[in-house]
Amino acid sequence: MGKSAIYLVLFIGLFCTSVCPAADRPSIVIMTHDSFAVSEDLFKPFEADNDVTVRILKSGDAGAALNQAILSRKNPLGDLFFGVDNTFMGRALKADIFEAYAAPGLKRIPDALKLDPTQRLIPVDYGDVCLNVDKAWFADSTLSPPADLDDLIDPRYKGLTVVQNPATSSPGLAFLLATIGRYGEKGYLDYWRQLRENDVYVSMGWSDAYYGQFSHAKGGTRPIVISYASSPAAEVFYSEKKIDESPTAAVLAPKTAFRQIEFVGILKGTQMPVVARRLVDFMLTEAFQEDIPLNMWVFPAVTGTPLPDVFARYAQQAANPVVLDPEFVESNRDRWIEAWTEAVLR
Structure with a gap:
């Protein structure tokens, strides 16, 4: 080997010793859904303190990711799982995959x-998860925005609403559960049949509903959509022009919204149980909790977490949301979706 090659090898070795120490660190893997988002350097202090690299394994939507975690429980794909919500919590606990x-x-x-x-x-x-409305559309109409779920089956609102399919969409499932919480198991299908008669549009997922069918989006024609109570804040934050008022509004009358809660759990079989527990602790620190609103557009779980101004001003919470027992949801979810499919799509 010539001198120049020797110097190159020495340089690379010195460079990686000072700049690339993370390459030799073990990885701790957070298995999660595709919507998981955090700031780029959020995990850097945790990685330095614990001499690890945090790796994010996105595995489809929340339901699909959980199914993968359950199927791989004998040889887990990650050390933690983030993103089980209360619509699938019963399934996760029944599978007994968490420490x-x-x-x-x-x-x-x-x-x-x-x-x-x-x-x-x-x-x-x-x-x-709740109704969102296009304020400009209603301002130009003689019709008032809906104040309650009952308004959606009023003939005056015919053809104005877009929802998501609960079999393929997390907010779609949450809204289905909202109607079950509101009208009960005996009444929710009648409500949905009336929605169908009132020309409700069913999208496969949130993106098509919000950015394709919702009238606030280019080319959309329906001024009522199922989204989140924080969506008006996102509209202000991402607006190309500075605006002081959101062009959309959330409808949060009693029993019209479903409270979706996301959880993290340590997967059984992790080879790094101590670090995994520390990572759960980190996710409950102010640093991580403060990062949640402007990345995942939901509220941090820890009381007293400071909120960014745009979130504090424009994101809302329902005073009286629907919350169903996770075991009750797990025992009936598939049956409810099948019955919904029969009543609405067939």
């Missing part, structure tokens, strides 16, 4: 969000 962990940060989380007494699933964030 119990009494995280100290649970003391700072409201009891209403702590749905798992076994402490296998730790609340991280929450948001309300």
Whole structure:
């Protein structure tokens, strides 16, 4: 080997010793859904303190990702799973894929969000799925925006609403559960049949509903859409021009919204249980909780977490949302979706 080659090898070795130490670190893997988003350098302090690299394994939507975690439980694909929500919580607990962990940060989380007494699933964030309306469309109309779910079946609102299919969409499922919480198991299908008669449009997912069919989007014609109570804040934040008022509004009358809560759990079989517990703790620190609103557009679970101004001003919470027992949802979810499909799509 010539001198120049030797110098090159020495240089690369010195460079990687000082600049690339993370290459030799073990990885701790967070398995999650495709909508998971955090700031680029959020995990850097945790990685330095624990001499690890945090790797994010996105595995489809929340339901698909959970199914993968369950199917791979004998040889887990990750160390933690983030993104089980209360619509699939019963399935996750029944599969027994998580380790119990009494995280100290649970003391700072409201009891209403702590749905798992076994402490296998730790609340991280929450948001309300609800009706959103195009304010400009209604301002130009003689019709007032809907104030309640009952308005959607009024003939005056015919052809104005777009929802998501609960079999393929997380907010679609949440809205179906909202109607079950509101009208009960005996009444929700009658409500949906009336929605069908009133020409409700069913999209496969949130993106098509919000950016394709909603009248606030280019080419959309329907001024009522199922989205989140934080969506008006996102409209202000992402507006190309500076605006002081959101062009959309959330409808949050009693029992019109479903509170969706997301959890993190340590997967059984992790080879890094101590670091995994520390990572759960990190996700309940102010640094992580403050990062949630402008990345995932939901509320942080830890009480007292400072909110960014745009979120504090324009994101809302329902005072009286629908919250169903996770075991009740797990026992009936598939039956409800099948019955919904029969009533609405066939």
